[in-house]
Amino acid sequence: MHANLTLTEAGPEARSSRMISGWGRYPRAASEILAADSPETLPALLHGRRGVIARGAGRAYGDAAVGRRTTVLTGALDRLRGFDPASGRLRAEAGVTLADIVRTFLPRGFFPPVVPGTQFVTVGGMIASDVHGKNHHREGGFGAHVEALTVLTPDGVPRLCARDREPELFAMTVGGMGLTGTILDATFHLRPVESGWIRQQTRVAADLGAMLRALDADDAATYSVAWIDCLARGPALGRGLVYRGEHAGREVCLAAGRDPFPIPPRGRLTVPPGLPGWTLNRASVTAFNALYFRRGRAAGASALVPWHSYFFPLDGLAAWNRLYGARGFVQHQCVVPRLGAEAVLSGMLDRVARLGTASPLAVLKRLGPGGGGLSFPMEGYTLALDLPANAATFALLDALDRCVVAAGGRLYLAKDARQSRDTFEAGYPALPAFRDLRRRLGADGVLASRLSTRLGL
């Protein structure tokens, strides 16, 4: 009988090597896979190993969560360790997902202080990537809301760190891509909310200048994000829709006849495997974008939308990463400083529109001041584009990288699958200090992902 049908809870030794990738399904690499059992047993599991990186939900797009030799799954570290309803302070293990936190605490009137574009990420992943949300201009990244971390450093010792306790380890672990140590748990604050609804206001921007002005006008808004039609050219270059959001009060929801804490629909559509790479082509995306733009214009002013639609629209479509076919896709997310951004972004969007392979998923946001270390955000605008992984894309992205570097910007490591060392080094001035800390921690060669190897971290 085949091993797969062995009829027991018993089985062979718990270790295997597989081809794995990030969410973009590019690149793929072989890695030994280990699974953590508990925070207590992790030091023994990692003892003596080299080339190891932790992997939470595998939602980093490129090769950040693919170990150079060994990838450690942290999904079993999924316990909540404490919650104080008076302050909203939550201590959660690294493998707890954002979806779990929202499901557990939104009905009790709490929402995470910062959420990225998907709820299928883990606490450890959010901190290692210092994820930002649609409120970065006001709230900073997720790391800004972390009070304390327990980090398993390469010496096998779990260390409690905070801003006033091992501050360097704390600062560099936030945004440190798992390369200073493995995050075991984190303490952070949830914010009280009166409902799970967002009052969304949609505004139309006819071109890039109008788009940037609309985003700038949202300085006082809680949330702000723009969808950009990256196939529009000429005078319409950079056109799109800007979505401003505010947490809706309880009374507003009740007056509108809404349950204050809506539950997302259970069934999710799933993209089937095996779609050809040309599913998203110039014609289909142009048609989609034109329709989407017109619909947004028609929708006009103000609407109450549930939290899951506002924050995590793509989570409703399971396995959407299959839309790009077997070769996978890359997401290019850059940030460029505010000063001179319009000229830089218009040059980049023009190149994208001319190549014409961009996906419908193009997002523009304002970012506030950065968090230091290898944290991605810096004061400016961030543009994210999804593109199929192929030679034309890579040539385009090399050109876009030159624009970003010339403007003094950088690329987001959690999305990266292909930037050059030069681009990376130009974008992250804290790199020497980060490398120095890794040396002192004995992390060189011990904690290593495909990304860190590729970028010479």
Place this chain on the structure above:
Amino acid sequence: MAGTLLLVGATSDIGHAVAARYAEAGWRILLAARDPERAQRNADDLLARHRAEVALLRLDILETESFAAWLDGLPALPDTVVCAVGELGDQGRAEGDLAHAEQVMRTNFLGPSLLLGLIAERFAARGSGVIVGISSVAGDRGRGSNYVYGAGKAGFTAFLSGLRNRLAKSGVRVVTVKPGFVRTRMTRGMRLPPLLTAAPSEVGQAVYAAAEGGGRDIIYVRKVWRLVMAVIGAIPEPVFKRLSL
């Protein structure tokens, strides 16, 4: 109607999922573990997630002589007890190392049976209570790859069956759970067929439904396992002994 649950084997992933389901329903939870420090994260989780009233107690399933006094010391006789104790052990090692084989058998059979038997007496005297034993499909038919573990579970299954039969008219229910494959610490790293493999939370839900809702006394968490085990059970021994299972 929320009561008190005693979970024996509180560091077990299945046990934690069971406790979480009861905590969600508002039950008070008594967690028993050999190493309470290791079970602390599970106790914390129940409190943070469900605001459950949780107490953490030390109990070693191999120290059978301590059971009676330990039960006397409980804050209250529970309404439901779930035993999730289990040790897979190492079949190869157990073939030559009698001490290891003995520990696997004692952990899976002797300790849980004696403890639940003792609790059954107290439940019977009270005239109410639900006893849930997490056994295994591995106990349904001995196989070359894990028969020491399987034998322990087979003994446990038989003990639960007899207990159920004896107490049928006493107001005490006895439920046997054979979870099949479950994604837990015990099976981590194994390649498991998705259709036959349950998440711990499915086991938690199935146990709660069977114990508190009534219905079948012997449950396989995924229904397909009843069919699979019927097939396994029907294979004639001359054929079965030649299969590499």
